Amino acid sequence: MKRRIVVAAAGIVLVALAGGAWRYRATHRSDAFTYDTAQVDQGRIVAKVTATGTLSAIVTVQVGSQVSGTISELFADYNSTVKKGQLIAKIDPRLFEASVEQARANVVAAEGGLAKAKAQAIDAKRQLGRNVDLARDKLIAQADLDTSQANSDAAEASVQAAEGALAQAKAALFQSSVNLAYTRIVSPTDGVVISRNVDVGQTVAASLQAPTIFVIAEDLAKMQVDTSVAEADVGRLRDGMSATFTVDAFPGETFKGVVRQVRNAAQTVQNVVTYDAVVDVSNPDLKLRPGMTATVTFVYDDKEDALRVPNAAVRFRPPAGMPRAGAAPGAGRTARADDGGQARGGAVVPAAAGGTAPRGAPREQGSGKVVFVLRPGAKPEAVVIHTGVSDGTFTEVVSGELHPGDLVITDANGPAGAGASGGAPGGMGPRRGPF
Numbered sequence: 001m002k003r004r005i006v007v008a009a010a011g012i013v014l015v016a017l018a019g020g021a022w023r024y025r026a027t028h029r030s031d032a033f034t035y036d037t038a039q040v041d042q043g044r045i046v047a048k049v050t051a052t053g054t055l056s057a058i059v060t061v062q063v064g065s066q067v068s069g070t071i072s073e074l075f076a077d078y079n080s081t082v083k084k085g086q087l088i089a090k091i092d093p094r095l096f097e098a099s100v101e102q103a104r105a106n107v108v109a110a111e112g113g114l115a116k117a118k119a120q121a122i123d124a125k126r127q128l129g130r131n132v133d134l135a136r137d138k139l140i141a142q143a144d145l146d147t148s149q150a151n152s153d154a155a156e157a158s159v160q161a162a163e164g165a166l167a168q169a170k171a172a173l174f175q176s177s178v179n180l181a182y183t184r185i186v187s188p189t190d191g192v193v194i195s196r197n198v199d200v201g202q203t204v205a206a207s208l209q210a211p212t213i214f215v216i217a218e219d220l221a222k223m224q225v226d227t228s229v230a231e232a233d234v235g236r237l238r239d240g241m242s243a244t245f246t247v248d249a250f251p252g253e254t255f256k257g258v259v260r261q262v263r264n265a266a267q268t269v270q271n272v273v274t275y276d277a278v279v280d281v282s283n284p285d286l287k288l289r290p291g292m293t294a295t296v297t298f299v300y301d302d303k304e305d306a307l308r309v310p311n312a313a314v315r316f317r318p319p320a321g322m323p324r325a326g327a328a329p330g331a332g333r334t335a336r337a338d339d340g341g342q343a344r345g346g347a348v349v350p351a352a353a354g355g356t357a358p359r360g361a362p363r364e365q366g367s368g369k370v371v372f373v374l375r376p377g378a379k380p381e382a383v384v385i386h387t388g389v390s391d392g393t394f395t396e397v398v399s400g401e402l403h404p405g406d407l408v409i410t411d412a413n414g415p416a417g418a419g420a421s422g423g424a425p426g427g428m429g430p431r432r433g434p435f
Contacts, residue, residue, distance in 0.1 A: 033322055036411035037374055038310045040402050045308055047301035047389040049236055051277070053227030055247070055292040057217035058280075061189055064210035065091060067182045070203050071213075078196055082187040082216065089213055091183040091204070100180050103173035110169040114162035121155035128152040191216040194290055223281045223288055225257060227296045228267065228274040236300040237262050243279050245296040250287065257281040259298070301389045308394040313371045313408035314387065318380070322412055325381035372409040373402070380409055 069091035076088040131148040134140040195215035198204060204211040225245060229237060243257045257279040267274050279296060281288065318324075369387055372380040385400030402408075 032414075034413045035374055035380070035409050036413075037407040038313060038410050040307065040309050040397070040404055040406040040408060042305055042307055042404050043394070045301075045303045045306045045389055045391050045394055045396050046299055047303075047391055049229065049233040049298045049300060051227040051229045051233075051296050051298070053225040053245075053277075053279070053294050053296050055223055055225055055281070055288055055294055056290050057191075057194070057220055058222055058224050059189070059191075059218035060194075060290075061191070061216045061218065062212045063088070063185065063188065063214040063216060064212050065182070065185060065204050065206050066210055067091060067096070067179050068204060068206045069093075069095070069183065071198050071200050074196070074198075074200055076187075076193050076196070076214065078193060080193045082191060082193060084187055084190050086187045087184055088187050088193075089185040089198075091185070093180055093183040096176065096180040096183055100173065100176040103169065103176040106169040107166065107173050110162070110166035114159070114166050117155070117158040117162035121152070121159045124148070124152040124155035185213060187214075187216060189216060189218050191218040192220055217290060220286055220288075220290070221283050223283045223290070224260070225279040225281060225294045225296060227277045227279060227294075229262070229277045229298075231266070231273040231275065234262060234275045234277070237277055237298055241298060241300065243296055243298050245279070245281075245294040247288065247292045247294050249289075249292060255281060255288070255294075257296075303389060303396055306388070306396040307402065307404065309371060309385070309397050309402065309408055310410060311390060311393060311395055312410035314369055314395055316372060316409055316411065318372065318409075319412055319414055321414055323379045325379040371402070374407045374409055380412075 071089060072092040073090040074088070075086075075090075076082055080088075082088055128148040128151070131140060131145045135142065135145040193214050194217045196213070197215075198211075198213050204213070237259060239259055239261055241259050243259055244254050245257065246254055260278045260280045263276040263278065265276065267276065277296075277298070368384050370382050370384055373383050374380050383401050385402055386398045388396035388398045390396070
């Protein structure tokens with residue numbers, strides 16, 4: 001009996017100890033948060049916009065044919081250097097030469113017709129003069145005089161018609177000569193042939209539109225890049241700003257250019273609006289070729305010695321249950337975790353990354369934001385800052401109680417069962433122990 005009492009008492013003591021241990025662990029692990037932090041420092045921030053584009057010659061001329069016929073000779077090919085006025089192709093001229101000869105014969109015939117009409121007009125005028133004298137002496141009837149007058153007037157009209165026919169024949173001769181000249185296709189400018197679209201023996205038809213035979217780039221030493229810039233970024237660009245770009249053909253090599261103009265014509269593809277920013281490029285060694293795809297970077301701001309904070313710290317949202325040192329200055333009261341990161345009284349913890357360029361920049365640059373500073377032996381403290389430019393990794397701190405060397409929280413992990421982390425994934429900096 002006595003032994004049973006001892007065993008029962010021992011069991012009660014063990015249960016009490018176990019319950020106390022469980023309660024102690026439950027109450028003491030609620031504050032066992034671990035934090036990922038990054039250090040506030042001073043350094044360079046380069047704010048930029050990135051876009052893709054296509055290289056092309058500044059002036060590209062499509063050389064076509066204004067007459068239909070068969071290509072008889074080609075005097076230029078791909079990559080040929082041509083001069084203005086140089087013969088680069090020829091259309092079989094025999095039909096056009098025959099047309100010229102026919103038009104020339106028509107001119108000769110029209111000249112003969114004019115000479116005949118003039119002779120008839122002279123004869124009719126002479127006959128009219130004689131009849132006028134006879135009529136004065138009452139030797140012919142008035143009807144005969146009227147007939148002579150009509151014949152003289154008709155002869156003069158015939159002269160005018162013959163002159164018109166001669167002019168038409170000369171115009172037809174000129175047209176035939178021009179068409180014959182069009183069988184000789186010459187280069188309209190100095191440049192390089194970048195495309196040839198016909199071969200010898202091929203028939204070109206110019207009845208509907210002029211067929212393109214060659215495409216000539218005027219000067220490949222000076223080129224341009226037509227880039228598609230998103231509407232959210234086009235406001236950061238201006239004429240004359242510098243730009244750099246790379247092409248796949250020369251990995252690791254960076255080329256320089258200057259923005260010539262940002263065109264106002266919008267291009268909409270699948271509800272995405274872009275604008276064409278034209279970048280002038282010098283190509284003295286002719287390494288760049290038309291049609292290459294370029295990845296262009298426009299630098300619109302460059303801060304050499306800015307106080308900068310990682311973007312992950314600006315995007316950080318405290319998880320539920322995370323201890324706080326107090327309200328952020330000017331925030332009114334401490335922002336609660338269950339408010340979704342919204343600090344009341346004007347201080348805001350951004351919910352997610354925002355902005356369009358560069359990617360990863362915080363939303364609403366220049367507005368008040370909240371970051372959490374972790375100081376040794378203290379709870380995380382909310383600090384209101386005002387931000388400037390961002391390069392996608394760091395954001396400039398324009399004002400706020402942040403100093404170089406401060407540790408800002410980029411991620412927080414609560415104890416098991418105490419709620420999920422509210423930080424941005426992949427927080428920067430070393431992981432610290434529980435606070």
